[in-house]
Amino acid sequence: MDSKRAWTVWGVGVFAYLIAVTQRTSFGVVGLEATARFSASASALSAFTVIQLLVYAGLQIPVGVLVDRFGPRVMIATGAALMTVGQIQLAAATSVPGGVVGRIFVGAGDAMTFISVIRLIPAWFPSRRVPLLTQLTGQLGQFGQLISIAPFALVLHAWGWSPAFLGLAGLGLVACVLSTAALRNAPEMSGPAVELAGIKETAEDLARAWQQPGTRLGMWSHFATQFAGNVFVMTWGYPFLVSGQGLDPTEASVLLSLFVVVGIICGPLLGGWVGRHPMRRSTMVLAVTFAITAAWLSVILYPGPAPLWLLVVLVLILALGGPASMIGFDFARTFNPSRRIGTATGIVNVGGFIAALITMYVVGLILDLLKNSGFSGGNLYSLDSFRIALSFQFIVLAIGVGAVIGMRNQVRRRMALAGETVPPLRQALADNARRRAQYRSELRAGRLAGRDTAGRDTAGKHDGGPAGQD
Numbered sequence: 450m451d452s453k454r455a456w457t458v459w460g461v462g463v464f465a466y467l468i469a470v471t472q473r474t475s476f477g478v479v480g481l482e483a484t485a486r487f488s489a490s491a492s493a494l495s496a497f498t499v500i501q502l503l504v505y506a507g508l509q510i511p512v513g514v515l516v517d518r519f520g521p522r523v524m525i526a527t528g529a530a531l532m533t534v535g536q537i538q539l540a541a542a543t544s545v546p547g548g549v550v551g552r553i554f555v556g557a558g559d560a561m562t563f564i565s566v567i568r569l570i571p572a573w574f575p576s577r578r579v580p581l582l583t584q585l586t587g588q589l590g591q592f593g594q595l596i597s598i599a600p601f602a603l604v605l606h607a608w609g610w611s612p613a614f615l616g617l618a619g620l621g622l623v624a625c626v627l628s629t630a631a632l633r634n635a636p637e638m639s640g641p642a643v644e645l646a647g648i649k650e651t652a653e654d655l656a657r658a659w660q661q662p663g664t665r666l667g668m669w670s671h672f673a674t675q676f677a678g679n680v681f682v683m684t685w686g687y688p689f690l691v692s693g694q695g696l697d698p699t700e701a702s703v704l705l706s707l708f709v710v711v712g713i714i715c716g717p718l719l720g721g722w723v724g725r726h727p728m729r730r731s732t733m734v735l736a737v738t739f740a741i742t743a744a745w746l747s748v749i750l751y752p753g754p755a756p757l758w759l760l761v762v763l764v765l766i767l768a769l770g771g772p773a774s775m776i777g778f779d780f781a782r783t784f785n786p787s788r789r790i791g792t793a794t795g796i797v798n799v800g801g802f803i804a805a806l807i808t809m810y811v812v813g814l815i816l817d818l819l820k821n822s823g824f825s826g827g828n829l830y831s832l833d834s835f836r837i838a839l840s841f842q843f844i845v846l847a848i849g850v851g852a853v854i855g856m857r858n859q860v861r862r863r864m865a866l867a868g869e870t871v872p873p874l875r876q877a878l879a880d881n882a883r884r885r886a887q888y889r890s891e892l893r894a895g896r897l898a899g900r901d902t903a904g905r906d907t908a909g910k911h912d913g914g915p916a917g918q919d
């Protein structure tokens with residue numbers, strides 16, 4: 450394991466995911482062209498994204514089950530093939546129903562990709578590397594959004610609708626061929642790569658994955674941390690910044706790009722932290738959720754438009770939600786046997802996307818209601834309307850926090866029955882500080898004698914630091 454082959458498999462998996470994110474986000478930059486091509490209203494256009502995301506979320510659990518049954522390779526290749534078909538359909542479509550069918554294929558193919566790639570990691574790498582590689586996978590994939598924003602938009606404006614979508618279909622084809630050629634579900638020496646379970650066994654596995662409180666802790670962690678960022682980047686962030694806060698469109702675009710970049714930088718840091726403190730994962734989830742709540746409260750309660758620095762802080766904290774949501778997948782992996790990881794990962798991945806879909810929809814609904822009631826003074830996107838509509842997020846955040854605490858208590862009770870207790874945070878921090886101090890003093894004493902704490906000769910060597918276990 451951990452060989453050149455493992456890195457190749459992971460690299461191809463990440464590439465397939467990155468291309469899936471490009472396909473997923475491609476519709477976000479074609480609003481004006483799509484309005485003209487399909488002669489569609491704003492609500493008909495929003496159906497493209499909503500239906501695509503509904504298909505994505507609805508397929509997570511079935512796909513998770515299928516990944517455990519057939520293995521990641523066939524799922525990733527099939528997903529890329531479906532997205533290719535979807536984009537060819539969209540390239541040719543001239544009506545709303547025709548276009549929506551294309552997006553359904555894209556949503557279905559996209560749904561197969563991420564959880565299959567996540568499933569490859571524990572099969573190819575030692576467990577100490579898994580949290581960091583899981584984070585890196587999630588964050589590197591987000592570069593796919595940058596492909597939609599720049600090269601795809603350029604081709605669209607230079608050559609038009611059909612060549613641009615056929616180009617995306619070409620990328621899907623490359624991902625399909627590469628996955629088929631280079632991916633293997635597991636190293637040969639680890640025995641049969643995929644155990645083919647029967648239908649009854651599969652149903653039992655699904656029930657067991659759901660009954661495991663660790664899986665549901667993962668799902669609620671994903672729910673609490675990811676949705677606010679999704680809602681901001683995919684729907685309401687841009688109109689809130691431009692129409693509500695009065696930023697110019699360039700400033701708003703820079704803030705939205707900052708979101709992607711911060712996620713990419715913070716992902717590995719959070720992944721490393723989770724690897725070192727596996728007993729504190731839910732504390733990190735709660736800390737990020739409280740930070741998101743505090744940031745939104747500050748912006749919403751600020752009298753008048755918020756200063757730019759506060760909006761930057763909001764974006765930075767919302768961006769932390771992406772890496773924090775990946776902790777949910779770590780719960781799925783560590784609380785389930787390897788044959789159920791795909792199923793459990795699928796369950797976890799439903800959390801954030803369902804929360805995002807509900808919030809996107811309800812915020813839109815509240816904005817419409819406020820406009821129809823005359824509250825907005827005819828401006829659908831007035832700052833006061835946004836203040837009220839976006840406050841719906843606090844309800845979703847509160848549900849997330851309550852559920853994470855409830856599931857964490859269940860998990861800890863089960864662990865206690867198995868003889869494993871999680872020390873209170875204060876005690877863990879004090880123990881950690883004491884261990885570090887002891888390590889340093891032993892190291893100093895060892896250095897004076899020319900030996901390290903394990904009794905090896907240390908002359909001329911650097912201090913690697915303590916293991917840092919909680």
Ligand SMILES: NCCCC[C@H](N)C(=O)NCC(=O)O
Nearest residue numbers: 563587675712771772774775
């Ligand atoms: N904005 C950062 C996104 C991180 C990945 C995210 N937590 C996730 O669940 N991804 C699933 C997917 O299919 O992209």
